Amino acid sequence: MIKDTSAQDIQVKTPANHKKRFLLIIAVLLLVIAATYGVMSGSDATKSFSQEKVQIAKVEIKTLIRDVAASGKIVAANAPHIYSPERGFVSLHVKAGDTVTKGDELAVLHSPELTNELKQQQSVLQRLEGELKRQHLQSRRDSLTLTKTLDMASVELNAAQREDRRAKLSIKKHLISQIDLEKAIDDLSRAQLTYKHAQQEVALAKDTLAFELQAAKSDVERQQLIVDELHRKVNELSIRATVTGIVGNLLVQQKAAVTQSQPLMTLVDLSHFEAQLQVPESYANELGLGMDVELKLGNETIMGVLSAISPEVNNREVTTRVRFTSNSNNIRQNQRLTARILLDNRQNVLQVKRGAFMQQGGIVAYKIDGNFARRIPISVGATSINAVEILSGLNENDEIIISSYNQFNQADTLLLN
Template sequence: MIKDTSGQDTVVAPSKVAQFKQPVIWGGIAFVLFAFVWTTFSSGRASASIPRSELRFATLTQGDLVRDIATAGKIVAANAPVLYSTDKGTVTLLAKPGDQVQQGDVVAKVDSPSLVNNLKQQQALLEGMKSNLEQARLDARRDQIKAEQTLDMARVDLDAADRESRRGDQLIENSLISKIDFEKSKDDLKKAKLLFAHAEQEVSLIKDTLSFELKNRAAEVSRQQLVVNELERQVAALAIKAPVSGIIGNWLTEQKARIDASTPVLTVVDLSAFEAELAVPESYADELGIGMDVELSFGALKVMGQLSSISPEVRNREVTARVRFDQVDGMKLRQNQRLSARVLLENRKDVLMVKRGAFVASGGGREVYAVQGEVAVKHEIVLGARSTSHVEVIDGGKPGDVWVISSTQDFEDAEEVLIR
C-alpha cells in the first residue's frame, strides 16, 4: 500500500503584505469611481473645460455709457498761408525756415526789371499828360480872355451906336441932319446890338468848349494815374511780406531761382492758433457733426475741443476732420505733432453695460458665456451702443452678472464649459 504526501505538508502562516493587498486595490478602484462620479456631478453637462487663467471676466453694471470714436491725428496750424510771387523774376529769400517774423516783415523779394521799367514809362507818360493839362488850362484862359475882349468891344460899339442914335433923334427933330443920316444911325445901332448878342453867344460857347476839353484832359490824366497806381502796387508787391506773425515754415522754391507769376515761394505758420486734424474711419463719417465734443490727448495732458470742419471727401477709407481747441498754459505744440483723440458721439444715461472684449466679435454680438460657479453657460444676448471701453446690454443680462469677455472660440460652441 502506497502512502499519500500528507505527511510532507507543513502549515504556512499568511504574510502581512498579503493581508492588506486586496483592500488597497479595492479602495483605489472605489476612489477612481468616486472621483469620476463627483466630476460628472459637478460639471453637469459640461463637455469642455478651460483654464481660468486663459479667460477674462467682467461684471455687468448700471451707469452712463459714452459712445465715442477712438482715432489719431496731428497738430496743424489753423492759419498757415502760402505766399506767392506776383510777377515773374528772380526771387531772393530773406527769411529762413524757423525764423520768427512779425506781420508786415519782408520775407522775400522778386526782382522784375520789366515791371519796374514799365512803371517808369507810365510815370513819364503821366507827367507829360499833366503838363499838357496845365498847358490846356493856360490856353483856355487865354481864349476866354480874347472872347471876353471881343464881347467888351462889342459892348463899347453898342453903347456908341446907341449914343449916335439918340443924337440923331435930337438932330432930326431940329432938321439939322438929313433923313438918310438919321436912318444910317438907326442901322448902326441895330448892327451893334447884333454884334453884341453874337459876342455874348460866342463867349458862352467858348467857355463850354474849354470846360469840355479840360474835363477830357483831366479824365485822361486820371486814367493814367490809375495805371501808374496799379503798377506801383505791383512793384511794391514784389517785396513779399508776412501776412501774420509766426515762423517761416518751408521754402517752396530755391534761392535766386527764376520763377513765374503765382509761383509758391514759402509758408508762414501762425503759432497763435493751432487745430487738430483727425483721420476718422469712413464708417463713422455719417455720425460726425460740427460742434461735437472731442477729447484730445497730448501724452498725460487732456484737452477738450469741438469739431470745426469735416471734409466732404474720403481718402484711403478715412475722413479728415478739424478740431478747434483752446491752448492752455504749459502746452508746447509743434506743427505735425502726433496726438490721440476721442470723438464723443453720444452719452447714454443709466444703461446696463459691460466692458468691451473679444466676445463681441467671436459671439457675433448675439451670444455670451455667463459664469455660474465653476461653469460658463451660453446665453443669447442683445447688444446696443458700443464705445471704445464698454458695450450696452439691451437683453440677456442683469446687473451683477459675470460674463466671459475674452474670445470664446476655444469653447467650440458648447452649451456649458467647466472653468478650472
Template structure:
C-alpha cells in the same frame, strides 16, 4: 375501480392573486410645479455641448447699468491755428533772406522776387501818365488863350454897342432939330440893333468857351486819374514782390528752391504763428456723419490732458478718413509744439441709466445680434440687440438683465454652436 384512468391535478392547483404596486407617499407629496421644474433641470443636465473651449482663452464681462458716453477714438497731430502760405504775385526770380526755422516778426522781409518786365511796364505807364499831365497843362493854356480871344471879341462888341447907342442918341437929337434925314436916323437904329446882336452873340460864345474848357479839363483829369490808377496798381504789384511776414512766429518751409524762377500764383513759403495751436484729427469715414462743429473733445498729449471743441470738419474724405480741427479751451495749450502726436476722444452722445457691457470683439464677430451668456460652465448662445458704441462700452437694448455674464471676446471659435462647454 378502473386501474387504467388518470386522475386530474385540478385538486392540487391554487389561484395566486397579482400583487398591487405601492406608490411611495413622499412622491405624492411633491407639487406638480416642482416636478416639472425638476424634469426640466434633469433634461438640461442631460443635454451636452458639442464643443469645448478653455475658459482662459475667452474674456468675460458683467452686464452693468449706468451712464454711457458714446465716443470715438482718433489720432492726430498739433498744428498751428494760423499758418499762412505766401504766394507769388508775379513771375520772376526769387531770393530768400530767411532760412526755415528762423524766427520772424510781422512785416519783416522774407524774400524778394525780381521782375524786370514788371519794372519796365511800370516805367512805361509812368511815362504815359507824365505825357497826359503835360497835355492837360498845354490844353489848359490853349483854352485860356481861346477864352481871352473870345473875351476880346466880346469887348469889341460891347464897345460897338456903346458907340451905336451914342450914334442913335445923336441921330435922335438931330432929327428932332431937323438936321438929318429920316433915312439917316433909321440907319443909326439898324446899327444899334446889329451891335446888340453882335454883343449878345459874343457873350454866349464866351460862356460856351468856358463850358468847353471846363469839360475838356474834366476829361483830361479823368484820363490822368485812370492812368494814375494803372501806375498805382503796377506800383502795388512791384511792392508785392517783397515777401514780408504776415504774422510774428517762425518761418516754416521753402516751397521752391533758392534763386529759382517762379510763376504768378505759385506757393513760396509758409509762416507759422506760434501763439496759438489746434489739433488736427483723422477720423474714420464711418463716423463722418456723427461729427458736428462744437462737439467736446478730450485730447491726450503725452501725460497732458486737454479739452477742446471741434471747430472745423473737412468737406471731403481722403484715404477713408475725415479731417477735423479742434480748438483748445485750456490755457495749458500754450506749451504745445508743432507736429506733436496726440490721441483724442470725441464725445458724441451722453446716455444715462442704460444697460451696458464692456466692448469687445463679440460686437463685430456676432454682428451685434448674437451673444454667449455664461451659465455655470457653459456658454449659451442667445439673440441680443446692441445699441450705441463707445470706446469702452456697448449699450445692450435687449437680451440681457443686469448682472448677466457674457463672453466679450471673438465668437468665431464658438462656431455658432448653441452650447459650448468651458473648462
C-alpha cells in the same frame, strides 16, 4: 504516532507591499476623476477653464456715451502760403525754420518787365501832365480873346446907343435928315445883335474850354491810377510775412525763375493750433460740426469741438479738424495725440464693458451661473469705445465673460474652477 507537523510550524512576518498601496492610490484617483466627469456630464458641461484666465464683467444700467476713437496730430490753424506776385527771379532772405515777425521781408522778386512798364507809364503820365498845363495856358489865352471880343462888342453897342440918342435929338431940331436917323437906328440894332451873339459865343467857348480842360485832367488821373497800380506791384516785389511765426518749407530755390502766383514758401503761425484727426470712414455719416472731442496729449486731457470735416475719403479715413476750447501750455506743432469724438449721450442704458467677445458679432455671450458659464443668445445696440448696449438676453447685475470666445469652441457650458 505523529498526528501532524504543526509543532514544527514557524510564523514568518511578510514585509509591507508598497506596490499594492500605489495601486490603491491610483484607483482612488480614477474614482475621483470618474465622479468629476459624472458631475460634468450631469450638468452638460463640456469644457473646463480657470476663472483667472477669463475676463468677467457685470451688466449695469448707467449713462452710455457713444464715442469714436481717433488719432492725429497738432497742426497750425493758420499756415498761409506765400505766392509770387509777378513773373521774375526770386532772392530768398530766409531759410526754413527761421523765426519771422509780421511785416519782415522774406524775399525780393526781380521783374524787369514790370520795372520797365512802370517807367514807360511814368513817362506817359509826365507827357499828359504837360498836356494839361498846356491846356491850362491855352484856356487862359482863349478866355482872354473871348473877353476882348465881348468888350469890343460892348464898346460898339455903347457907341451905337450914343449915336442913336444924338440922331433923335438932331432930328427934332431938324439938323439931320430922316435917312441919317434911320442909319443911326440900324447901327444900334446891329451893335445890339453883335453884342448878344458875342455873349453867347463867349459862354459856349468857356464851356468848351472847361470841357477840354476836364478831359485833359481825366486823362492825367487815369494815367495816375495806372502808375499807382504799377507802383503797388513793384512794392509787392518785396515779399513780407503776413503772420508772426516760423518759416515752414521753402518751395523754390535761391535765384529761381518763378511765374505769377507760384508758391514760394509756407509760414506757420505758432500762436493758434488745431488738432487734425483721422476718423474711420464707417463713422463719417455720424460726424457733425460742433461735437465735443476729448483730446489726450500725454498725461493731459483737454477738450475741443469739431470745426471741420473733409468731404472726401482717403485711405478709408476722413480728415477732421478740432478747435480747442481749453488752453494748454504743452501743445507743439506735429505733436501726436489720441482723441474721443463724443457722438451721443444716452441715459439709463443697460450696458456691459466692451471686450473681445464682440468678435462673435454680439449675438452670443457666456453668462456666469455659479461655477458654470452657459452660452446664451443676446442682441446688442449702440457701442462705444468702453461699453456695449444690451438690447435683450441679459438683465441688470448679470455677469458674462467678455474675453475672447475662440478657445471655447462654441461649447454650451463651461466649468470655471
